[in-house]
Amino acid sequence: MKIELPRKVSFIISNLSLHGFEAYAVGGCVRDAILAKDPEDWDITTSATPEEIKGLFRHTVDTGIEHGTVTVLLGKESFEVTTYRIDGAYEDGRHPSSVTFTKSLLEDLKRRDFTINAMAYNDEARLVDLVGGMKDLNHHLIRCVGDPKKRFAEDYLRILRALRFSAQLGFKLERHTMEGMVELAPNLLQISSERIREELLKLLLSDNPEKIYEGYQLGITKIILPEWDAMVGVEQKNLYHSHDVAGHTLMALRATQNDKILRLVMLFHDMGKPQTKTTDAKGVDHFIGHDRVSEQMAKDIMSRLRFDKETTKKVTKLVAYHNYPLNTTPRAVRRAVNRIGVELFPYYLAVRVADLKAKSYYERKERLKKVVHIRYLFLKLLHEKQCISLEGLAIKGQDLIVMGVAPGPEIGRILDEMLEFVLDYPNYNHKDVLVPLAKKLVDKMKLGSNTVK
Numbered sequence: 513m514k515i516e517l518p519r520k521v522s523f524i525i526s527n528l529s530l531h532g533f534e535a536y537a538v539g540g541c542v543r544d545a546i547l548a549k550d551p552e553d554w555d556i557t558t559s560a561t562p563e564e565i566k567g568l569f570r571h572t573v574d575t576g577i578e579h580g581t582v583t584v585l586l587g588k589e590s591f592e593v594t595t596y597r598i599d600g601a602y603e604d605g606r607h608p609s610s611v612t613f614t615k616s617l618l619e620d621l622k623r624r625d626f627t628i629n630a631m632a633y634n635d636e637a638r639l640v641d642l643v644g645g646m647k648d649l650n651h652h653l654i655r656c657v658g659d660p661k662k663r664f665a666e667d668y669l670r671i672l673r674a675l676r677f678s679a680q681l682g683f684k685l686e687r688h689t690m691e692g693m694v695e696l697a698p699n700l701l702q703i704s705s706e707r708i709r710e711e712l713l714k715l716l717l718s719d720n721p722e723k724i725y726e727g728y729q730l731g732i733t734k735i736i737l738p739e740w741d742a743m744v745g746v747e748q749k750n751l752y753h754s755h756d757v758a759g760h761t762l763m764a765l766r767a768t769q770n771d772k773i774l775r776l777v778m779l780f781h782d783m784g785k786p787q788t789k790t791t792d793a794k795g796v797d798h799f800i801g802h803d804r805v806s807e808q809m810a811k812d813i814m815s816r817l818r819f820d821k822e823t824t825k826k827v828t829k830l831v832a833y834h835n836y837p838l839n840t841t842p843r844a845v846r847r848a849v850n851r852i853g854v855e856l857f858p859y860y861l862a863v864r865v866a867d868l869k870a871k872s873y874y875e876r877k878e879r880l881k882k883v884v885h886i887r888y889l890f891l892k893l894l895h896e897k898q899c900i901s902l903e904g905l906a907i908k909g910q911d912l913i914v915m916g917v918a919p920g921p922e923i924g925r926i927l928d929e930m931l932e933f934v935l936d937y938p939n940y941n942h943k944d945v946l947v948p949l950a951k952k953l954v955d956k957m958k959l960g961s962n963t964v965k
């Protein structure tokens with residue numbers, strides 16, 4: 513098998529080989545190259561020690577020299593070059609307490625997580641597959657190298673990584689690997705929130721986000737996302753649904769593009785339903801207020817998993833508004849854009865479409881047509897530069913100060929009144945209209961009234 517190595521990777525391998533050392537591209541980059549995917553990074557493994565590596569390249573950085581890793585800098589690119597090693601005991605369920613350098617490629621490959629990540633390549637030896645990685649690639653299997661329980665006990669994050677690779681590649685989990693995942697899943701409690709977050713995101717952003725349900729079956733979500741488990745089996749007996757809450761969520765995830773904000777919104781949007789479910793006398797289920805409960809749950813989960821503030825703000829707002837009722841009138845769309853925000857409104861429309869596609873066929877076509885028309889009205893108001901926020905209002909706080917309004921909360925209240933007026937009558941967003949109206953409002957406020965007539 514021939515793999516086209518990048519020029520700089522070939523240079524590193526050739527330089528090491530010319531000086532008597534073995535060197536190979538190794539791991540995920542080899543796997544991706546075989547699958548005709550563009551590797552994100554190229555890692556290199558070698559029989560040379562860190563000091564020997566540093567002696568052969570002009571620019572290096574000791575990124576993990578205690579574990580045998582030296583980063584070689586070539587121009588603006590960097591490549592991790594790691595000495596063949598045997599890992600010592602994993603006392604914290606995440607990192608080896610010590611490493612021993614070795615001259616054996618086999619020993620180095622045997623310590624790796626999954627067979628498909630344990631293949632090596634150089635142009636002279638071509639593909640080196642000592643643990644059955646190609647066979648598992650051909651059979652679309654995620655299989656641990658050696659004893660799954662030992663591999664997972666070394667690094668409990670591998671349990672979640674196995675599920676993530678399964679989602680990203682569309683591969684099945686090998687039976688013994690699954691058994692090890694089930695047995696050791698409770699140990700994911702020892703993994704940092706940041707690591708859990710990154711693996712969960714990669715799963716959600718894959719082409720198979722519904723694999724999160726397999727995480728439920730394996731006992732993984734019970735540990736890292738128990739709120740998911742609470743949705744499983746919660747029926748939705750009404751005309752608009754044909755799946756339980758978890759099933760609907762899976763379909764909604766599949767109905768969105770691979771976008772971080774959208775996938776997170778669809779993951780969280782109905783998490784409040786188990787808490788808000790009621791059933792009327794006719795046996796029809798209702799979930800009144802589930803949007804607000806889901807919003808709070810999303811905030812709590814994203815805080816627990818240490819998401820950044822900006823992502824949390826966007827996702828939780830969209831969760832809160834995912835079920836926002838909207839009429840197909842320009843006025844209603846302007847007010848919705850004002851509440852949700854210009855930046856988030858396209859996300860809101862995508863969320864509505866995904867939510868509808870994950871429901872029953874009852875009135876689905878009519879509702880989808882409604883969303884399409886709302887999108888048209890949204891694009892129209894953008895094109896016409898209609899005012900939908902204080903930033904676009906023709907009258908400013910300085911204009912009110914000139915009228916004699918003292919700086920303070922009164923200015924904000926008056927501008928809010930002006931915006932409410934303009935949202936109803938966008939053609940009147942001109943100073944010659946708003947200034948007299950503001951003066952009238954100021955006079956009424958002085959008389960104790962605060963309503964524009």
